[in-house]
Amino acid sequence: MQDIRHPIEGVIYHPAERAASYLDSGAWMRSSVGDALRATARRLPGKTAFISDEGSLSFQELDEQSERLGAALLEAGLAPGDRAIFQMGTTLETVLALAACYKAGIVPVCSLPQHRELEIGQLIRQSAARGYFVQADFHPSFDLAAFARKMAEGSDTLRHLVVARGPAGEGGLSLRDLIAGMPLAAARRRLAEAPPGLGDVLSFQLSGGTTGMPKIIPRFHAEYLGHALACAGMYKLREDDRFMWALPLLHNAAQVYVLIPVFAMGVSAVLMPRLDLVRMLELIEEHRVTRAVSIGPIAPQLMTYPDLARHDLSALRLFITMSRADRLEAHLGVPCSNLFGITEGLLLGSPPDAPAARRFQTQGCSGCPQDELRLLEPDSEKPVAPGQMGELCFRGPSTLPGFFNAPEANAQAYTSDGFYRTGDMMTAHVVDGVTCYAFEGRLRDNINRGGEKIGCEEVEGLVGAHPAVAEARLVAMPDPVYGEKGCIYIVPRPGQTAPQVKELADFLVAQGLAKYKCPERVEVIDAFPVTKVGKLDKPALKRMIAEKLAGETGAQDQDPGQGSPA
Known part of the structure; x- marks a missing residue:
């Protein structure tokens, strides 16, 4: 049973028979993301879910405040299946807004506070967004709330502006006022009226496409939970782990590595609104952080930081990076491994106890047994010879079934038997009986x-x-x-x-x-x-x-x- 309660026109859903098999096999979870968070909050009410320099949220606080906000958004006029632009940083308010949308069935659209007219205008038009969340204090010299109002004036669909960390202004809704004005019991009744189903869209992520028109990638509740938890299992993540995260929360990486494991497993996360290497190391030491991820400039900055020895990093069990894990491990004295991720539905990695050859010389393997990977000659469906480089193609429980409202792109994105073409060149290596993949470069521009x-x-x-x-x-x-x-x-x-x-x-x-x-x-x-x-x-x-x-x-x-x- 697909359990699609709020279908969105233009979304390609997983076929019913395939969805049922993924649920039966455990590749998908029999839960919405909101229900997973509720279950964790019942089990671990007093445990800290998120920590920042500004405060923290226990699982009970996260659950209750997101219940109240989600119901308030529905009362304000947003509806399940509506899309919402997000221009918010890595803060507790962003976590609350995302959790509230997931519970209410509102679909966040992955965007960044740094995006301007070109990107936001395209995303509004493509997604037909009705909601818009902004963080008022993200940049001292740029008024995001005023920018959002300007974008709304030129839109036929935008109707609801939610402002966090600052005055809502004319026509806006204050995030904190929405929470304060909605009693918890009433919120739970309101959210129970039309909750999202297992097969409903959770979020709209974006492809890393080569042109100015990003393609929208729908991700689904049960599918995304299964995807993130399979990755967590591959990394041997435990409930007592604590993540450090200093990158955007809307990105696929933040969702699968941090948010979903927090919501569904009960791990904790330390958030930084902006990357400050010294402060990050202090927080790792102060909060006994066990897991950290570098997707971007963190690892190179660590490699050149001269005062590393004065920080106690002994709690770290694993540092995950995009490449050169060998150099980083030698520098940090902490287990490190390379990663690979693509928003269209594949994650590769290696746990801290994997052989060095796997962690250092490849990007690892998938944690989902049902994922199928092939290396093909570019622009063909012919497999490459063993040991040769080829385009990585995959299909499995979390493989994108189709881009949103993009029939031309969909016609070119797959092999004839449904393998998604990544445009990334890889070589395969067998390490202690496990086939792993090493990134060699990109085909796409x-x-x-x-x-x-x-x-x-x-x-x-x-x-x-x-x-x-x-x-x-x-x-x-x-x-x-x-x-x-x-x-x-x-x-x-x-x-x-x-x-x-x-x-x-x-x-x-x-x-x-x-x-x-x-x-x-x-x-x-x-x-x-x-x-x-x-x-x-x-x-x-x-x-x-x-x-x-x-x-x-x-x-x-x-x-x-x-x-x-x-």
Whole structure:
């Protein structure tokens, strides 16, 4: 039984027979996320669920306050199945808002406080969002609540603005006032009237696509619970574990590694609103944190931090990172392992007691026995030979059944027998009888800047609108902290001078692009390199900037007073 109580037009649901088999096998949980949280709160009412420098929430407080907020949102006019934009940071209020939406059947849309007109406008239109949650104090020089009102004025669907950590203002609803104004008993009655079913949509996540139009990935209650708990089992997560999290809470990684294990297992989490490496290490020591994750700049910053020895990290059982776990483990003296995750429904990793070859030289394996993985030759359905690199393709209980309202994308995303094409190149390695996968690179044209994906086509199109630019191509350049940053190669118009980094960023932000997507280096070129068949050779551009950066680094090592070009 799929148990879809609030269907959303445009969502592709898992077929009923397949859903039933996943529930019977235990790959999906027979629970909604809200019910899982309620059960944990009954079992562990006084245990601390979330900790921050501003306070904490016990499981009872988290459950009761999210009940009251969820019911208040329904009373205010939102309905199960409605979508809601989120521009909130890593705070206790964000946790409450997410839990409330999950219980009420309101579908959060993964977005960031850093997103601006371009991204938010697209997400509102694509998702037909009716709700909008903002954190008023996220940035001292940018009024997110005013920005949300402006976006609502241009929308045919947005009706409800919820403001946290600041005045609600005209037409807005205060998150704290909504909680305070809803009695707990009344809230529980209201939420019981039309709760989400096991097969209902839990959230709208986003693909790390290559263009300016991200594809929406629906995730479902029972499916997402099973997905996160299978991953937790693979990592041998225990109820007495305590996570450190300093990255966005709306991302898939936060949901599967932290939020769902807290809600469903009773583990605890320490939240940081912004990454401060020294404070993070102090919190690990103070709260005896046992698990930490680096998806982005955390691990590289740790590698260069000179005062690591003054911090007590003895409670840490595992530090998970995207790559180079061997170097991090040698530096920290803590078990480390590489990871791989894709929002379309696959997580790979290794527990702390796995062999070093598995933890260091691969991204691990899936924790779900029903997941099937293949390595195929690109643009074909032919498996690669053993030991050869191929495109990772997978299908299983949490594999995306289809992007939201995107028939063209869906037609290209799968093999003929339903394996999702990741665009990621991998090699397979058998370690102590377990087949694990090592990440080798990407087929798709995007940049992974500290875990945030930047679609090159989106940025190139906007740069091309600059009056001094004839053509522009964006490529990834290596960066020691973020892994990759964007380098834009520009062919200037005749008689024009290519814009410098700051001028170009000001131009792009004025067009509504999020600042983190702006190129961080400009290279002027007379013509782009091409392949033998006359197509743009982006790998050549990547090699050119990598070699140039390496040469500049070498020159600086020889002459510390020499600066690199702007």
